[in-house]
Amino acid sequence: KNQVEQSPQSLIILEGKNCTLQCNYTVSPFSNLRWYKQDTGRGPVSLTIMTFSENTKSNGRYTATLDADTKQSSLHITASQLSDSASYICVVSPYGGATNKLIFGTGTLLAVQP
């Protein structure tokens, strides 16, 4: 069964600190993996998208890594800000192409405290 699991479920860090969120997936065949940020009461916003051939991709203070062999991904947030408080969702596309269904993880709820 295609699944995407994230850890931890929730995380509290102090402003300015770094953190790393984990994503493990069993989706096969695998096309691409995405990380989204979802603020409370808002739709998800794309942070990174990586194909199976990419190992890392950065977007400002966000850096995603991908190991297609072990089916693991991580999202590293550097120098966290209060505005980083949100749910971070790992999403895997099993086939590739815009019209294909996405498989969503349950998210990691990050709280950045002053």
Place this chain on the structure above:
Amino acid sequence: GAVVSQHPSWVICKSGTSVKIECRSLDFQATTMFWYRQFPKQSLMLMATSNEGSKATYEQGVEKDKFLINHASLTLSTLTVTSAHPEDSSFYICSASEASGSYEQYFGPGTRLTVT
């Protein structure tokens, strides 16, 4: 670029009535739009996929007669919740993909539906 809007952002309706939610791609043409539902502290659940000019494809367990989807143009899709019940109260999110076939899905800001 690639902005998706939803209207309304929140709506309250009485049980038994119908409510329509609009999803628009503002600066691109979307051949495919997706409708999701999200309950508190849960992830997004795909309800249906709609292609412009075609009937929507519903996920297993989603009643097509209750959740009517229309994708009449390349920039507009609508979701109508018919005979709404309190258990339909949820956060409804649409997303859209560009006609170019890129991997990206652009999500709308969501619509909070409360059925009383």
